[in-house]
Amino acid sequence: MGKSCLVTTFLSLLLLFLQTPKYVNASFICYGDFFNNVNYGVSRDFLFSSLPSNVVANGGFYNASFGRESKDNRVHVVALCRRGYEKQACKTCLEHVIDDTKSKCTNRKESFSWVTDQSDDVSCFLRYTNRSTFGKLELSPNVINPNPDNLDSSISKNMIMFSEEWNAMVNRTLEAASTAETSSVLKYYNATKTEFTQIPDVYALMQCTPDLSPGDCKRCLRECVNDFQKRDWGKRGAGISRPSCYFRWDLYPFYKAFDNVTRVSAPPPQASSTILDCGRDKKRFQGSNIAIIVVPTVINLFVFVVLILSWKRKPSHTGINEALDWNDGQSMVRFDLGMILMATNNFFLENKLGQGGFGSVYKGILPSGQEIAVKRLIKGSGQGNMEFKNEVLLLTRLQHKNLVKLLGFCNEKDEEILVYEFVPNASLDRFIFDEEKRRILTWDVRYTIIEGVARGLQYLHEDSQLRIIHRDLKASNILLDADMNPKVADFGMARLFNMDETRGQTSRVVGTYGYMAPEYATYGQFSAKSDVYSFGVMLLEMICGKSNKNLEKEEEEKEEEEKEELSAFVWKRWIEGRFEEIVDPLAAPSNNISINEVVKLIHIGLLCVQENVSKRPSMTSILFWLERHANTTMPVPTPVALLTRPSPSPSPSPSPSPSSSL
Structure with a gap:
């Protein structure tokens, strides 16, 4: 009877262990100066207290700052989850990394961590600093966690083929990840599953923080790829991370991110650029160069003229019109509705900041990375055309640091929208x-x-x-x-x-x-x-x-x-x-x-x-x-x-x- 009870207890504990999320810190580093001011820790923990909920509420990515404007008090936080996350799994992952950060970085001013939850297959990222990094490419420090095992000897014998296929896979993943998808808040992300000649499946995932430009994202990921090739080439996989991006590849599907990914064959290596034969006929060489220079120039000139003529005929559709006159001498920026829809992800529910008597307020991000607050008025709310125009006209003329700044408006397709600066700490x-x-x-x-x-x-x-x-x-x-x-x-x-x-x-x-x-x-x-x-x-x-x-x-x-x-x-x-x-x-x-x-x-x-x-x-x-x-x-x-x-x-x-x- 005693042995039976002991076995039952052991099995229960084993089952509990298997059901408990197990996290692996793909990267974790505390760095920067030490802080002795307790206010810095208080400000950091205040931001942490609501961070998981704010990340989910803002579509998977959130940044905020808190504290007095001082290196000893001001804290900036950035956090995100992998695209396709489940809400509770995202929150749980962030709660774990927050607890880990508090215990390991008790008195350091900076930290970043990319974390993997092995049971729920979710990943998340958390970074805090004592300086604003939003929209800035940060390449250091870098962290590499390679698989301790080397590639099989059968692959090692033909590393040239493997290297060509691996590079082709990485280049395809990098190009897709660094191309901004405006339909998603987590716009820099890609996961691939590739069939190699010697290996059934190779998995790769890349992600950048959404505040970067496409060029900065590409540079960051390329640096991660270079890190692996320089230091750990020949390993069976690795996770390489920097404060602005993350790259991981392996021989097994390490996230649920690959569940719906279609397997593709590794593309052939890119052909080398043709080297010009200097011994060819000099006249042919000169003629071809003249054609190369003149033809594109003529085409570009023609396109430029067409664009100028069409611009004169049609209103601007770049998203923002700078000089709209309200017939009273006052001008204000008008946003195209398409720009607003892109910035708010089609008024995505999780971007909603709140509901007022006259409509809803959404958080948005312009292509430049600037955060905005979008007030979408509803019909029959009581704030009609006069009130809408009243608010636009008044705030056009008012400029004061203690008044909210109106960036522009949109009145298109029965929509009446006001675009304000985003104020991160909400209302009093x-x-x-x-x-x-x-x-x-x-x-x-x-x-x-x-x-x-x-x-x-x-x-x-x-x-x-x-x-x-x-x-x-x-x-x-x-x-x-x-x-x-x-x-x-x-x-x-x-x-x-x-x-x-x-x-x-x-x-x-x-x-x-x-x-x-x-x-x-x-x-x-x-x-x-x-x-x-x-x-x-x-x-x-x-x-x-x-x-x-x-x-x-x-x-x-x-x-x-x-x-x-x-x-x-x-x-x-x-x-x-x-x-x-x-x-x-x-x-x-x-x-x-x-x-x-x-x-x-x-x-x-x-x-x-x-x-x-x-x-x-x-x-x-x-x-x-x-x-x-x-x-x-x-x-x-x-x-x-x-x-x-x-x-x-x-x-x-x-x-x-x-x-x-x-």
């Missing part, structure tokens, strides 16, 4: 209302975000050539770049004022409850001070770590007389001196921000949400008070404005909060 609400990510927002970072938003609004209200009221300022419309610098976004509801105007009125109230100033939600009256109110609500949310919306849900459970909005929640505790109940307990302390400055932020927030519109400060005053060492006295806040429901006419038309960045 993704951080401030998430318990884990909120811990990353130290007071220093929060202060920087608050100050940046204030500068963006001051530019809109006072410093630009136009006077603009945003009308829908909220946390989800504040985007965060790689350095956590804020960018005000979504100008579809913005209104343009003449320089001598100070306020306006509308019968169509748009915006989001909880952020709308009461005079706007109730009577349709808007001004720069209504934006100030919205800024104040956002500021209080950042201080408290509470969403105005979530607070409303909590209040629904209370008796009617006990309900209070976020501004009332803060006001009540402010006048009672209970500051500790206002401040977010998850906010990490900072050496640069004192408790007095946090209290100053609360004070500014309450001044912004006062019921008396005239008492609300301007953005210029707010920026003056935000100066870290400003020694000035601020006004005493008066009671906050409260917005009760339901609102009388005109009825507000709240815009749903988009769930992601542009």
